[in-house]
Amino acid sequence: MILNSVLPEASTYAADIDRLFDVITLLVGVPFLIASFLFFSFIFRFKKREGTPAKYITGTEHQYMKWIHRAHVPILLFDVIIVVMAVNVWYDVKQDLPEANSTVRVIAQQWAWTFVHPGPDNVLDTADDIVTINELHVAKDTLYHYKLEALDVLHDFSVPAFRLKQDAIPGRVITGWFEPTLAGEFGIQCAEICGIGHGLMPARLIVEDRAQHAAWIAENSPLSVAAGVEDESASERTRLAAR
Amino acid sequence: MLARFITTLTTTALFSCMATAIGLPGLAVAEDSGPELVRGEQLYALCTQCHGADGSGNQAALAPAIAGLPAWYVKAQLEKFRAGIRGLHQGDRGGLRMYPMSQWLRTEEDREAVAAYVASMKPTDTAETVAHSGDVARGQGYYAVCSACHGMDAGGNPQMGAPPLVDLNDWYLISSIEKYKSGIRGNGPGDTLGPAMIGMVATLPDDDAIRDVVAYIKSLKKK
């Protein structure tokens, strides 16, 4: 409701995260507005007046305390709602690892993203892998695992349209998943300060439907490139690093 | 009251005199070096983190010494980085750091200004960093090929697009030659001068040969 009005939901779990965001905004926002309204109206209602002396109260009597105790009930209740919903979404996005149709390797370094796509054989680390810089190609409605690495310092693989964010830690290979549901071009950014070029390491995410994606894979695999089926339209910025 | 007024008056007068006195030579310097160098110096602040305020480079940041490199070469490299012709390769750790930095220099004037400023800096003494350096005599033999473009004194040749090599760090010479050898550099889309270098470094058969030719290049500096 709130997030998807400014940013499309492009993965299977994007809507779950947005719903959670809406619920938290409502549960916290509505009481905040009520409390602010009361706070300011009391300030104006009970402002200094001629002939009305100020009275000092400690606020410990039941008569006053009950307003605090009563507010505790919804706070605890809302907390439980938020925690239960958050744990569910967290489990789904981060702890569960559904079976993948394909796996991509994502390598962060100062200051670029390298993406290794499995080639036509759909197996990583074989001769037909497609290596690109700052451009990730995936197919719609396909479940991907990503293997995230950092070569130098902390980085963070952030794909706002997927509602995906994952730290990359030198020395570790972190596996996670996503399933794109919307074709189009989206942004990828680094979400962990990683040095002077941190703001200058944007990458593009290109979600194509399956047929288009298969064609891209076939055209750009180093094996077919070697055989002379070069892709003329390949973006100039992204050069296929595995020539 | 009156005393304070007089003090204020004299102080103001004194300051105006000093400002004029200091201001005039200041202006003269700015005129001397031209507005381009002033702009270039401003822009160079962006580069100091890696290349150093004096342009002496920083091996830990993989950034070479650039002080005194000719303006045409600096500008050409900045444009190559910007277009992703140089640096945008998965195996190029240093290049991938310089690539985004080149995006800062958005206009041709800015690239020219910073290049002019880099060229105006005095070349720094690039200390030897390689643990065991190569054999100068053997290096001289290998360098015969290189001299056709880079010059007998390794002072570069703008007609050939070949930069001077004498003031570069030994570690950077080695890493650059290795990058050419593995096709990480010189192979970008639309690189016109790079492929020639790839052919040339093929005349250096192994790591020892690379060290030898670098030792010879560095020996030219001492003379």
Ligand SMILES: [Cu+2]
């Ligand atoms: Cu980063």
